[in-house]
Amino acid sequence: QPLHAGITLIELLSAFAGEPEPDGHRLLRTRYAPGVTDDATAAWQASLQRGVLPGTAFALEVPALRLSAAERAALAAPPGDPAPGPIELMFEPSPAVYDGRFATIPWLQELPKPFDKLTWGNAARMSPATAARLGVRDHDVVRIAAGSGAVQLPVRVQPGCADRCIGLELGYGRWAAGPVADGVGSNVYPLRSAARPWFAIASAVTATGEHRPLAITQEHVLQHGRAIALSTVLDDYRRDPEFTRTHWQPEPTMLPPQFENFYQWGMTIDTAICSGCSACVIACQAENNVPTVGAEDVRKNREMHWLRIDTYYEGPDDDPRFVHQPMLCQHCENAPCEYVCPVYATQHSPDGLNEMIYNRCIGTRFCSNNCPYKVRRFNWFNFTRDTPRSLQLQFNPGVTVRARGVMEKCTYCVQRIRTADIAAREQRRDLRPGEVVTACQQACPTGAIQFGRLDHDGTLNVQWRGEPRHYAVLHQLGTRPHTVYLAKIWNPSPELPVPPGESGGTGEDR
Numbered sequence: 001q002p003l004h005a006g007i008t009l010i011e012l013l014s015a016f017a018g019e020p021e022p023d024g025h026r027l028l029r030t031r032y033a034p035g036v037t038d039d040a041t042a043a044w045q046a047s048l049q050r051g052v053l054p055g056t057a058f059a060l061e062v063p064a065l066r067l068s069a070a071e072r073a074a075l076a077a078p079p080g081d082p083a084p085g086p087i088e089l090m091f092e093p094s095p096a097v098y099d100g101r102f103a104t105i106p107w108l109q110e111l112p113k114p115f116d117k118l119t120w121g122n123a124a125r126m127s128p129a130t131a132a133r134l135g136v137r138d139h140d141v142v143r144i145a146a147g148s149g150a151v152q153l154p155v156r157v158q159p160g161c162a163d164r165c166i167g168l169e170l171g172y173g174r175w176a177a178g179p180v181a182d183g184v185g186s187n188v189y190p191l192r193s194a195a196r197p198w199f200a201i202a203s204a205v206t207a208t209g210e211h212r213p214l215a216i217t218q219e220h221v222l223q224h225g226r227a228i229a230l231s232t233v234l235d236d237y238r239r240d241p242e243f244t245r246t247h248w249q250p251e252p253t254m255l256p257p258q259f260e261n262f263y264q265w266g267m268t269i270d271t272a273i274c275s276g277c278s279a280c281v282i283a284c285q286a287e288n289n290v291p292t293v294g295a296e297d298v299r300k301n302r303e304m305h306w307l308r309i310d311t312y313y314e315g316p317d318d319d320p321r322f323v324h325q326p327m328l329c330q331h332c333e334n335a336p337c338e339y340v341c342p343v344y345a346t347q348h349s350p351d352g353l354n355e356m357i358y359n360r361c362i363g364t365r366f367c368s369n370n371c372p373y374k375v376r377r378f379n380w381f382n383f384t385r386d387t388p389r390s391l392q393l394q395f396n397p398g399v400t401v402r403a404r405g406v407m408e409k410c411t412y413c414v415q416r417i418r419t420a421d422i423a424a425r426e427q428r429r430d431l432r433p434g435e436v437v438t439a440c441q442q443a444c445p446t447g448a449i450q451f452g453r454l455d456h457d458g459t460l461n462v463q464w465r466g467e468p469r470h471y472a473v474l475h476q477l478g479t480r481p482h483t484v485y486l487a488k489i490w491n492p493s494p495e496l497p498v499p500p501g502e503s504g505g506t507g508e509d510r
Contacts, residue, residue, distance in 0.1 A: 003390050087130070088165045089146055089200045091192055094122065095277075100171035103181035106292040107285055110303065114276040114324070115311060116156050117218040119303075120295035121185035123156035125167035128317045131157045134207060141210035144168075146200040149190030154212040159221070159317040166205070184295075215298035217305075221313040228473055229271060229312045229323040230487035237469070237489050244487050247471035251478040255334050264352035265412055267438070267451045268464040269326050270486040274448040276309050276324035283443030284328075287413060289399050291383035304377045306410045307440055323488050326440070326449065329354060329375045329410035330473070330481030337367035337376065345407070352454075352482050353412055361406040368407060372474050376409045412451070413438040433459045454482075 007024070014022035032053060033044040047053050096111045096119075097103040110119050124142055126134075136142055136155045143152050144166065153168070161167060172185025191200055223229065227247050237243065284290065284307045293302050307328040313320040331354045337346050338354065345360035346367050368376040382404040384395075395401055398415040402408055413436075420436045433456040441449040450461040457463075464470060469487040472480075 086164070087202045087205050089144065089191060089202050090165055090167050091170055091188065091198050091200075092167060094169040094171040097171040097181075100174055100177075100181075103171055103174050103184065104178050106180050107282055109180060109184060110292045110294075110298065111278055111281060112217045112305075112309065114278065114309070115160070115322070116158050117216050117311070118156060118214055119217060119298050120215040122153065122169040122172045122188070123214055124153040125156045125158045125161060125169075126165070127161040127163050128157050128159060129163050130161070130166070131155060134205060136207050139211055139213050141208045141212050143204070143206050143208050144191065144202055145204040146191040146202050147193055151186050151188050151191060152208060152210075153186050153188075154214055156214060156216075159313055159320045160322070163318065166202070213299055215295040217298065217301075217303055217308065218310060221311065223312055226474065227471070229310070229325045230469075230471055230485075231271070231314065231321070231323050231490060232487065234489055234491040242468040244469055244471035247475050248484065249475075250480065251476065253334055253478050253480075258333060258348045258352075259350040262350045264454045264482065265331070265417065265436075265452070266352070266454045266461065266465075266482040266484070267331075267412070267441075267449065268461050268470065268484055268486065269450075270448045270464065271323055271325055271488045272486060273446045274309075274324045274326060275446055276311060277445065278309055279443045279445060280326060280440035280449060281305055281307050281309065283439040284410070286394075287396055287399070287439035288411070289384075289395050289401050290408075293381075293383055297380070302378075302380055304379070304383070304408065306375075306377065306408065308375075321490065325473075325485065327373060327375060327473075328440070328483065329412075330373055330479065330483045331410075331412060333480035333482065334478055336370040336372065336477075336479060340366040340370045342366070351417075353414060353417075354409075355414070356407065356409055356411065358400055358402055358406045358408075363405040363407070365407065372477055372479065376407050379404050379406050379408060 007022075010027055011022040011024045014027060019027075029044060033040050033047070035041075043054075093099050095113055096108045097105070102108050112119055116123070116125060124144060131137060134142065138155060138157050140155045141152050142155055143150060158167075168188040168191070169185075170188060173187025174181045174184070176182070193200065230244055230247065232243060285305065288306060290304050290306055293304055297303070307326060310325045310327050312323050312325065314323070315321050331352060333348075333352065335346070335348065335354050338348060341347075342364060343360050343362055345357050345362075347355050347357070349355050363378065365378055368374075368378060379402050384401055396415075398419070416438065417436050420431055424431050424435075431453065433452060436452065438449070438451045441451045447460075450459070450464060452459045452461040454462060454465075464486055465484060467486060469489065470484050471487060472484050475481075
């Protein structure tokens, strides 16, 4: 049905073509499903449910690599400038808004980038050595000139970037694109040319002396000596496959068990196959009506994401290794947040969930202060108060839209769990393995997130927990989390040199 008494494009074109009373639904049905039989109607309904028409896909192509052509292209490429002065500019589509076509979507504007954790804009990404040579640090503004264009951008120092190279993301600095995209970031297209669309040589890069704070969600990449994101190389893992054993064995506790003889839910995340793409972050945001807060509140550390991707670096700045670690509510069995809430707004369910009762919460934030994982989000303002009716349609009706002054966090998609529980009770059966899939698990393209009941032995979630490289983050605090991780195993090529002291890492290095 049309929104706000509008008309569709097909109705407008039909009116121009002479149709006196165009009906978009009738025209579409006539074009793609002209039959009126029951079979045609069923096929039409199935196409609407799938969102695609059968038989309309492009033919499958399997291209063959022509090495001779690749070699000719490599030889034809202009050689790099060996002089120490010039700085190369590399243009790349934004991992969030691509080339700008998705800049009007606030979810993507506020999505932290996989490595620099920058939101709401772009920056001049450069190596620590290049930044030191230019005399700039994070948030300092530089003026970059190339060809006939120039642009000013704040600096984001990024370990792992090539020296004498500045990475520039496309898709920002738009105008006349709406309130979400207008004025966000800087437009770097004037630095590009048709001859060299993906790189250029900067004619000048100078510090302006200005300071422009960036909206960053992770300010540092240090683990401060704590075993948070564990990793090691394959040879060391083969010598000591249980190198994580000190990070998951139960700690002594004086607290009594919460609920005995009741099945428990749990999640297992393999950091070895997590690519940091953040698809799980967007899926969680869509499923649980998580609001966006804008660049200014992100700078004040008020982002509302229930799930974040922490990225930690190990090794030297010019050749670091990194580990992506999805971090969400750990649903601790001995949850530090539960026994400090004065109104019992956060409590423990019989099946192992750390629940949040919004209409009890009075916003003391004691639970956030007591949470060692810092995964609770306080709703400072009523971010959804001015949502237009047309955009309210995107809200999930199965999840409460929270008001200001309450604490929020991951619920293990409890609405999906309870829906499956009700269906199982109606059918007088037990829950089947894999019947409940969380939004983050559903969206993960690599299958790094597994969820389910811990008594379903045949599932990947339980099998992964039997691997020797599984561990719990900050286990020494005695929280006994229901979310555990698999350590990342590096398998470096023997042809590549290994820097001194880089045989493996357990969180002590950067």
